[in-house]
Amino acid sequence: MIGEATIRLVRERTDIQAVIGDTVKLTRRGRSWIGLCPFHRERTPSFHVTPERGIFHCFGCGEHGNVIDFLIKTEGVSFPEAVRQLADRAGIEVEENRSDRQRRDEEAAKKAREDLYAVNNLAARFYETMMDEHPHAKLAREELERRELVPSEPTDAIATALQSFRVGYAPAEWAALAAYLRQQGIAPHVAEQAGLLLPRSTGGGFYDRFRHRLMFAVIDLQGRVVGFSGRILPDPQTGLVDKETGKYINSPETPVYKKGDLVFGLYQARQPVRQAEHAVLVEGNFDVVSLHARGIRNVVAPLGTAFTPEQALAIKRFAPEVVLLFDGDAAGRKAVKAAREPCKKAGLVARAASLPEGIDPDDLSRTRGPDAVKAVIKASRGLLEHLIDVSLEAPFSGSSSEERVERLHEVVELINAEDDPAVRAIAQKFADDVAHRLVQRDANLGMADVTTFRALV
Numbered sequence: 001m002i003g004e005a006t007i008r009l010v011r012e013r014t015d016i017q018a019v020i021g022d023t024v025k026l027t028r029r030g031r032s033w034i035g036l037c038p039f040h041r042e043r044t045p046s047f048h049v050t051p052e053r054g055i056f057h058c059f060g061c062g063e064h065g066n067v068i069d070f071l072i073k074t075e076g077v078s079f080p081e082a083v084r085q086l087a088d089r090a091g092i093e094v095e096e097n098r099s100d101r102q103r104r105d106e107e108a109a110k111k112a113r114e115d116l117y118a119v120n121n122l123a124a125r126f127y128e129t130m131m132d133e134h135p136h137a138k139l140a141r142e143e144l145e146r147r148e149l150v151p152s153e154p155t156d157a158i159a160t161a162l163q164s165f166r167v168g169y170a171p172a173e174w175a176a177l178a179a180y181l182r183q184q185g186i187a188p189h190v191a192e193q194a195g196l197l198l199p200r201s202t203g204g205g206f207y208d209r210f211r212h213r214l215m216f217a218v219i220d221l222q223g224r225v226v227g228f229s230g231r232i233l234p235d236p237q238t239g240l241v242d243k244e245t246g247k248y249i250n251s252p253e254t255p256v257y258k259k260g261d262l263v264f265g266l267y268q269a270r271q272p273v274r275q276a277e278h279a280v281l282v283e284g285n286f287d288v289v290s291l292h293a294r295g296i297r298n299v300v301a302p303l304g305t306a307f308t309p310e311q312a313l314a315i316k317r318f319a320p321e322v323v324l325l326f327d328g329d330a331a332g333r334k335a336v337k338a339a340r341e342p343c344k345k346a347g348l349v350a351r352a353a354s355l356p357e358g359i360d361p362d363d364l365s366r367t368r369g370p371d372a373v374k375a376v377i378k379a380s381r382g383l384l385e386h387l388i389d390v391s392l393e394a395p396f397s398g399s400s401s402e403e404r405v406e407r408l409h410e411v412v413e414l415i416n417a418e419d420d421p422a423v424r425a426i427a428q429k430f431a432d433d434v435a436h437r438l439v440q441r442d443a444n445l446g447m448a449d450v451t452t453f454r455a456l457v
């Protein structure tokens with residue numbers, strides 16, 4: 001528990017205009033500062049910050065509160081986290097009601113976490129430098145070229161996206177990072193705990209986990225590097241891609257990185273997600289970076305796992321809705337279906353956008369431009385309707401009567417799994433219409449099937 005006195009002191013000593021000014025461009029007007037509201041979309045500013053009262057208020061959407069509320073709402077942090085951040089900033093010691101023993105334990109744990117953030121940050125810097133300096137980084141740059149992620153000037157949207165995702169290159173060597181970290185005075189066991197180094201099986205010493213990989217930093221909601229995701233590259237000697245190893249290697253779980261909690265790109269996307277009032281969920285890291293580079297910045301991806309309820313909750317801190325923009329293939333369709341449950345658990349409204357067969361969002365943005373992606377997102381539909389359509393749209397002709405019944409059952413199950421009676425009613429009507437259209441299109445699906453179907457629903 002943080003003491004009342006500390007909370008009061010934090011509010012008194014914090015310059016609310018400076019804190020909010022980090023995320024909102026503020027202009028002075030009399031005793032207030034005004035800017036474009038970060039909580040709703042607007043063209044003319046109705047968001048007011050009044051330093052002498054220590055509050056913000058939006059006359060457009062009614063969002064209001066003090067500086068602590070602002071951090072909770074915009075950064076997705078908890079109350080104690082917000083107070084600690086502000087206390088750090090104002091140089092205030094946080095007084096908490098704890099025993100000395102608790103305090104010592106917590107301080108030791110905090111120090112250990114800070115060491116992990118520091119070593120991860122050093123590694124990110126090393127990989128960024130290697131992208132420019134290492135002879136084999138050419139293969140990583142070629143991968144970026146293939147995806148047309150080559151900046152034409154150091155400050156354009158592509159350069160900004162590559163920098164904000166801290167894209168780098170892990171050298172094709174056994175102990176390049178290990179040597180660099182040793183130079184920097186980092187104890188190898190700290191780098192091992194961060195998941196960056198692995199102990200050699202014989203003879204002692206450590207080697208690099210990520211070797212000859214295109215690196216993306218995994219960044220938490222406070223902007224700290226907590227891990228990495230490394231994409232495979234063609235072998236420098238043979239030019240071939242090893243089919244035996246995984247396409248991506250991700251950091252293992254560490255005290256600062258829990259798999260399934262973190263959403264890739266949410267830190268970079270958090271303001272655009274809030275402004276758009278929805279996030280766009282894609283499958284791959286490259287889709288995220290590529291869309292950011294092309295100006296679609298409310299895009300995130302699950303990381304190294306299927307989409308989880310925790311990830312859905314993390315998104316919900318910034319927007320009530322998610323649009324699933326998964327690849328137009330069997331795996332993508334399966335992933336859309338699998339995302340339904342986590343969204344439901346988190347109370348995150350889910351919609352689905354359909355990409356053409358065999359196309360991923362990165363392909364689409366490159367070949368047809370960001371507007372084509374925006375159009376697909378705009379045409380997204382409620383997840384249940386989408387799933388019903390997918391189940392029924394494949395032609396029925398040629399399928400056996402068992403198969404037909406199975407698919408109708410599938411749709412019935414989809415509808416019955418919906419808790420909201422209003423949504424269920426709409427979905428039933430929708431399924432009924434689709435089934436009806438099928439009869440007209442498909443000679444093998446008789447009126448009898450539709451009657452059966454209606455009876456089931």
Ligand SMILES: [Zn+2]
Nearest residue numbers: 037040058061
């Ligand atoms: Zn507002």
